[in-house]
Amino acid sequence: MSWIFSSLLLLGLWTLMVEGARREEALDVLEGRDVTLECHFSNPRLLSGVLYWMRHRNGEVDNVAFGDQALDANYRINFVESESRYDLTINRATYDRDNGMFECRSVKEGSGSVLHNTVVNLTVLIPPGSPHITPQKPKAVEGKPIELTCSSSGGSPDPQIIWYRQGSDEKLRSVLKPGGGRDEATTSVLTISPTKEDHGNEYRCVVSNRALAEGERMETSVTLDVDYYPRITIGPANPMRVERGEPATLTCEVDAKPPVKNVRWTRGKKFIDTRQTLFIEQATEEQAGRYICQADNSLGILREREVTLDVLYGPIVTVPASKDLEEGQNLVVTCNVTANPSPRTIEWYKVDDESFRQSGDILRINSVTATNQGNYVCRAVNFLAPTNQEGSDRVGNATVAVRIRHAPGKTFIKLSTPVAVLDEAVVLTCGSNPPGWPTPRYEWRRHDSETPLLVGPNYTIPKAAYADEGTYTCTPSNRLGKGTTASMPLKVYQAPSILESLPETSVESIGATDVSLTCRAQGKPEPKVRWVKDGNEILPADGLYDVAVQQSALGSNGVYTVQSKLMFQGSKRKNSNQMMARDRGIYECLFSNEVREVGTPLFLRVKHAPITVHKNNKVAFDVGENAVLVCLMQSFPNPSFQWFRGNNLIHRNDPRFATNETALQEDVYASQLYISDVTDEDYGDYTCKGENTIGEHTTTLKLQPKGPPEPPVEIQLVSIGTNSIEVKWEEGFNGGIERTKFIAQIESELGSQQEYDCQYQNPCVIRNLEEQTAYRIKVRANNIKGMSDFSAPLQVNTGVEAASIPEPEQVYFEILNRVVSFRVRSTNLLLVGQIKKKPQGTSEWEVISSEYPLSGKEYEEIAIDEKYPEEIQVRLCAVGMEMLCGPYIEAQKVDVLPARAYKSSGLQYWVGIIIGGIMALALIALILLCCCRRRKGSKLKKKAGEMEVAHRGVSSQAPPPPYYTVGRDNKAMDGSLQNGIEDVSKPSIYNSQQPFTYGQMPPSQQNNGIGYMDNSYSNSNNGGSVNSQDSLWQVKNGGVNPGNYDTNTTQPPQMTPGSDPRYPYDPMLHGGYGISGYGDYSHYPPSSPHQTPVPHQMQMAPHQQPLMGKDDNGYYPGVPQQNGYMANGDAYASVQKNRKRMDHVDGYDVSGMPDPYMDHQMDPNMAMHDNMQPQQDNKPQISFDESLESGYSTPNSRNRRIIREIIV
Template sequence: MARILLLIIGCVVVSGNNREEVADVREGQDVTLKCRFNNPSLLSTGGQIYWMRQRTGEKDNVAIADTPLDRSYTVDLEPSEGRYDLTISRATYERDNGMFECRFKEAGTGSDLHTTTVNLTVLIPPGSPRINPEAPTATEGQSIDLVCSSQGGSPDPQIIWYRSGSDQKLYSVLKPGGGRETPTTSVLTINPGKDDDAAEYRCVVWNRALTDNEKMETTVVLSVNYYPRITIGPENPLRVELDQSATLTCSADAKPPVSNVRWTRGGRFIGTLNTLVKERVTLDDAGRYVCQADNGLGRLREAEVTLDVLYGPRVSVISSKDVDEGEDIVITCNVTANPAPVTIEWLKEGDDSFRQSGVDILRLNRVSAVNQGNYICRAVNILNPTGGEPSDRIGNATVAVRVRHAPGKTYITPAEPIAVQGEQSTLTCGAEPPGWPMPTYRWWRHDSDATLTLGANYTIPRASLTDEGTYYCQPSNRLGKGTPASVRVRVHQPPRILENLPETAIHRIGTTNLSLTCRAQGKPQPSIRWLKDGEEISPADGLYDILVEQSSLGQNAAHTVQSTLQFRGAKRINDNQLLPTDRGTYQCVFKNDVREVSSSQLLRVEHSPITVHKPNKVAFNLLEDAQLECRMQAYPEPKFQWSLGPNFIEPDGAHYATNDTTLPDDVYASVLTVRGVTEADYGSYTCKGTNSRGEHKTIITLQEKGRPEHPTNLRVIDKGTDKIELAWDESFNGGFADTIFQVKAETMSGEKPSHDCQTKNPCIIEPLAQQTTYKLQVKASNIMGDSDFSDPLEVTTLVNVDTIPEPEEVYFERTGNMLSFKVLPTDLMLQGQVEFRTVDSDEWTPMETLVQISSDSHDHGEVFLGKESPDDVRIRFCSVFVESSCGNYRIAKKVDYLPPVPSQSMSMQYMVAIIVGCVVFVALVALIFLCCCCRHRNNKLKNKTADMEVSHRVVTQQAPPPPYYTVGMDNKGLDGSMDTGLDDPSKTAIYSSQQYHNYSQNGHVNPQNNNGMGYMDNSYSNSNNGGSVNSQDSLWQVKGHGEAQMTTHMAPHMAQDSRGYQYDPMVHGGYGISGYDDYSHYPPTSYQGQGMVDEYPGSRGNYVTNGDPYAAVHKPRKRVEHIDGGCDVSGMPDPYMEHYEQGGAEMSSDNKPQISFDESLESGYSTPNSRNRRIIREIIV
């Protein structure tokens, strides 16, 4: 067996030659106990060495020297190394668990020279923990011990207590067992409360035989009996409104539970239920209620709740108070309420201006008849019952303050009485002030002074026409009389029908000149209307004519009205024949201010059957039961006969069955049922209806189920600003009842949103944009597919009036009778409505025509008001589609003359300003860049000044050098690149210089156009790359306007050179240079005239002056303030400037233009007259 050496853990105590160690070994494993000598020579002194075991108080040697005394023990004695180790094989608890001693005794004396003590523990896992008691039960407030024990482990285990849900160790008392035979215990003492009930406690056991992650544990649940905890409510105090139900609850949480509770009030027992109910609480129910509970643990618990009864203000005052005029009045208002009122105030009936707030005493000083009346004491409090919302409660009481006085001005109500013939009518007389003591009222008529009655009211029991007239009333008491008052009584008579319509009438179709007559009497004169099936009849329909005759007897007599409804009109056969559609209920309705009466007749028309059903198709699949319904309107009742093709169908009950029914409005239906449809059953069925007036046939097709047919008769039911209600006629559904519909709403911009209406018809399409035209189409769908879309219907939504702008800057010019206004930006299509009023009238009169508003977002409009001379004018904007959808009016400001209208909107001005600013900024940046380049070149030119300074007058004239032609034709004045851009006649030249040059446009000479040159990117320089190293001509080139040809037929002269390269000193920077500039020493060769230009029209030859490729570059005139600039682009002498005389003769030096220098024209390239001039030339190599 392999020997396993265990790590010896513990403390090693060394004192001289004595050493104490601790070692662990698992039962059944090997362990070596080490005994080492620090001085190996000690073993050679002749002493005795041995191992001794001490266990359960007994000692025994286990090895002497190198001889073990047990077969399970072996020794390793190496004196030279000072080692004497004891190895134990298959350790057991009973044998090896104890203390081992290694001793070396001195020979002769027996003294211990060395001792090593090893406490060996044979590790055995502890036994399963057990808790006693296993089901502990405790009482609140009485402590209990929980004992956890474990037996059989070595060494004695640790026992720790925890409460479930917590990692905190609980304090407990541990009692070690001292061996595996005796259990180790841990006692946990708990003082339990209610919270400890059902708490779980955990006992954890561990010793060194287990790993750190291995633990043995057990749990126990503690049951705690606790005293009652009483919850009383539902709220304390419990607020309940008077006469409402109150419920007091008392619940006791106890263990063992409480069997019942005990309610008391004022020490008096009132109940044992957990719920105490008061159905209608009174003020006597208010107070404190006590709930007691006992669960037998010897302690009685109780709780208290207060019932607060709320009620609104109870107000009381004296009923009346009589005083004389001039006296003072003091009246007290008594108010009780719970809670206390928040407001107490005095009001007066009929006088909203009277109010005394915050006081419960009414005070009136020096009263008069005006103070008489009913005064109200009003109190308000706020009730906030438990579980409810706060609400106001109002209480009031009224006191009649009566001031003794005579009646005042008398009045009668109603002011314009109308009595109805045969009914009671009452007149009431009153006075203001009414008078006190209560006056008596005397009534009489205009035709007699006899008293009709004494009292405030006069009643006519049954009014008749003779009761019409003027009635008088006058009040009086002991203090005086009131003024007499009168009122005229008119008696009206309700319409009474004198000639009724017969209840029923039957006529044959085609009957001519049929009419119905009604006659009635009433006052005032009744109006007459004719109705058919509840809808009013209009003669404009072309089917009826209505005649009305009126008569009356005397001024106050009733009016007789007779009306005749004639069945005649343009839509009838021969204008007077009866039609089948005339069947229905007719009413003549008479109405006046009193009431409405009517007489009715049911008119039945005898005619042959007419088909009224649709569609004429039905669809069923094979083996289904098909039903074909045929509906016909007829009178008398028709008989139905069905046939399929030429064969009549006889109902047999097996395959065919029929069912005939009667429907309203003389409509009859016959339903043919085909059971178990086969292929042979598909086809066209004929339904024939026959009565005494004739017969009629209709075809109904039976087919298989399929797609629906597209809807028809698309129409608008209603529309708004963001929705349209649409309806349509449903066509054949393909045999499926659950057909659904989809609406496509296409806008003018091409958007095609779809709206799913499902089975709704009509259907509301929303959301939509306001004042937008939609093209609406509907399609039907079922499980077999979709139908085609219906015919389109264009509908425009309304405009939201809140989005219509008000007119701005509205002015009325009185001198010119003109109205001016401005329209703010809007996408709406609007028109203006103008109204005016004159000095003599306060009513606004609309203009006959509407003002059309332009689509311009900043439109100014003017309206001439014609011959009208209004005092005020106003205008508003309305939708062009619905004239009633309008914004607010704006009244015009009156002026003598209209203010000027800006040519463009302010936003356009801002835009132009921004564009101009950007152009100026870019030009400024470009100018700075050019100046920097010029300064850079200046520095180089100064270094070459001495070599280039040659007197202008002594230069020998010679022919000009030939032009240079490189691959790309570097003279871009002749290059093909000039053809692009300049050939476009539509381009307008900008920034042109006003010089004496004539340019031809589109191949035609235009001698009047002296400007029109603009800057261009192409160079006119003859030097390579558009100019020489020092040349700046390429920086400021001009192009012709359109296809400008720089040519002329005029001869050049000094005063005005008509050719395109006339030298202008201001064009070239303002420097008066004598002679012909730097190239004056080159004489002109020959004059090349118009022929060369015309030889190549439209080509690059059109862009040279008279065909001269060395003509002067035309440059714009510089501003005077820029002439002295440090880097003048045009300041250099033009190297290509040459002048010719007429006929090509040379110009003599005496005729050269002489322009002297002055100080104002100094530049970096010239000096004033006081110094010698230095001329910088461009050398062509």
């Protein structure tokens, strides 16, 4: 039953919701258009109620339809029950009738309850009226708010009104007041707080509603007129910097509305001017400061700005005029400086002493001396940077004369001129250093007179004469003492004076013979003479002139008279002495000596027939142009001209021809032939004839149409650069066209070609070339008519930078062979060697070889003639450019050139291979040797270990063997110590003495002395110290009865190591000194219980005892023992040894070093005993490192160092 109840409850709720449903919507319609208001029912049951439409407008409610009946003729009901639709259609909607709310209802009959309700808000759309802004011409004052109102009426719905500022799409905030209908205006109020920037701004009011099409809107605008307070711009800069004494201009520009009539300038609350521009003619420090400009435009606020005038000036320096001190006092001078801006630096310096400098405004010198006297300058510098000008330094200085009271020092004399000249004034000035203070009194004398000539610093000779020659002395003095006496020899010279001058002009005829010019002058010293023509010196070697000079002494004053004669003769003249037209010119004879140079000029003219001097015999003009043919001839006297066409004389009265003559410089005359309106018949040859009283001359000029230019000729080199070449050429005929271009073709030595456009330039600089490269250069001409052929080529090489030229290295001069040798680093440059020498006894350098070609080898050798030059220098230069060189390098003088390894690179290569091979072989041999020695060492250690085991249980010990010294116990008195290193019996520290011919010790007395050192086997070098017990053991061992020795001549039997049963001590195992556990008592090692008899074959005569190396067990086989030795029965006797230098033996007398003489001096008779069994060794063992370490050497694991113990 529960589900039935739930279903009924849901149905009831649904019914209630349907009956009370209300829908609401909005709808727009343009006025005059039809519109349908829809009323749809979702539940058909609702149609059973009463249906009607109502209209709500202006607070009134009217029924406009009931059921299916419309109550207005313009309304129509569209009731479709099957579609549950009850619509109201309005025909030609009007605002007054239809603008409002329409409601569709379904009411239940009998109860009146609303079953359905649909509300349609119908808006009849009407476009808004045109917007209007008030005020139309808004006037505002800066800072005071103003309202702009935009209104629009007659629109439906109420329009939207939006404000914009000109140039911006941003909406401005405003207050909108809707009208509520078309009969009331909708307004929008924009409030503006105006500023200066708002002046002239345009404000737009935009109006729109839904009646307007999309994007359509209505707008209007107004322009805001704002009065604003003054804005002052002061300048031209702030601060305004101007240099003192310069004009200054301050400006006060005012922007205001309404504009100001004038401004007010004040300074220090004092009125100055009312003009906007304040002009100061000359700025002074007093005029610097703050200037204020005020402006008022009657809006109630006074504005003002200030500008600072900064007057700049350089340092004004003041110091005391002088400062007098005694020697030893301290000098302190303050430098007062005023400047704007402040000086960057203040420093002191001393006049005529560049080494003296002090920074700061105080000059301080402690304990002054005479050398400190002088003029000291305080120098201050600041930097002035006036407005709108470049800055610059200003310097101010002042000088203080520091005067130290002292006597004058070393005196000197100076001449006012380099030399004293006859009849001219000369002044001798005397001074001293230090100068002396108070001011010294200067006394002048001549060497040949005791009478003073003058007192004063200057001795003036107003008009020097030969009688004034001599030696002058000057001695300064003051109350503190005298200075030294200085002397100066005075020589009076005479400037060259012309005794015989050349005439101003001279006229000669061509072909004249034996013409000469003569001039004469005198002077002291002897004048030198030279001739010049048109500014160029005449050289007789040119083959056109000859010069003869004669000189003679005049009196005994050294005055000479010199006469020179210029003769017009030479190998290049006709008949060697005839005058030529080219002799015309200005000649000058010049005399010079140490005083000056003087000369006498002459203008020489040569009479000759006319000579053609123009270059081209062609002219080109096109048909219809006016042609001009120019004929240039040099002639003296002046010529007359005639023109011919073929053989026909051209008359001056011909209307198409005209002539004109003009005199030019240097006797050159020009004649022009004018041809008007050229025709084809006018082309051809024209003859120009010049004639004077000497003769006549003709030349032919060809008139032709304009065409391509002719090739250039005579290309010449102007200059060479590292990457450029400048060339010039003689231009060919230009084809009648004035502007001719030139193109250079450049071909390198590698075959590459390029063209360079010289344009109209002649000379032409060709750039972008390779350094020190050979080029072939050809030039051709080009104009609008065409191009010429190439000229003949010019061969030239580019240069090289001097910095890239290498210096010669390892420069030697071999005295014996007179050869200069040097090394040249590898370079791509083409170089030559240049050598100069300074012969002995001279200071002048002489170039020996200026262009020595290099062979290309690493070492160059150049033979010279000089055997004993003072100096030799070598440098390298670029080929073809003698002046483009590296620095000179001085040669080292040697008797014989030092050996230079491997001058050939191929030899170096093979030597490297050989050395490498030898080193490889040596390395292999070293490795093999190390392996062998390591194998032997391992055997020795193994056997030593076995011996050590055997020794451990032995306690009995025999007395030590006797100690045999080689001399006195006091080593300082033993002369053998000095010769110890030469002892032939000491090839190794492990060797014992060589056998001697004394009596043989009985076998019972023989000890195993193998390996003993000659003098000692203790820690004492070469025989023990004063504390050593070696001598005691020597005495104890000497207790053996000497009578027991065999006195016959039989040689004692030889013993092998360990043959002494009483004392089997082996220093080889101890390293020749006391070991750990024994110390200096290493003489008491345990005795060996095993002894091996010496085979008879091992017994040798004394003279057969060899020096041997160790055997495989580390022993020295066959070495004689010392056991029975006593010199003549005296255990203290010196051992007699052969003296032999052993300096060459490496490691001689050093513990642990092998004997280099042992291995290779084995007795051949020992070879048969190689199979002998080694003796068993039961001596105590020590480690390898310990066994080799002693006072003589460092451990074997490190590098050996030899140490000598010297006992005094």
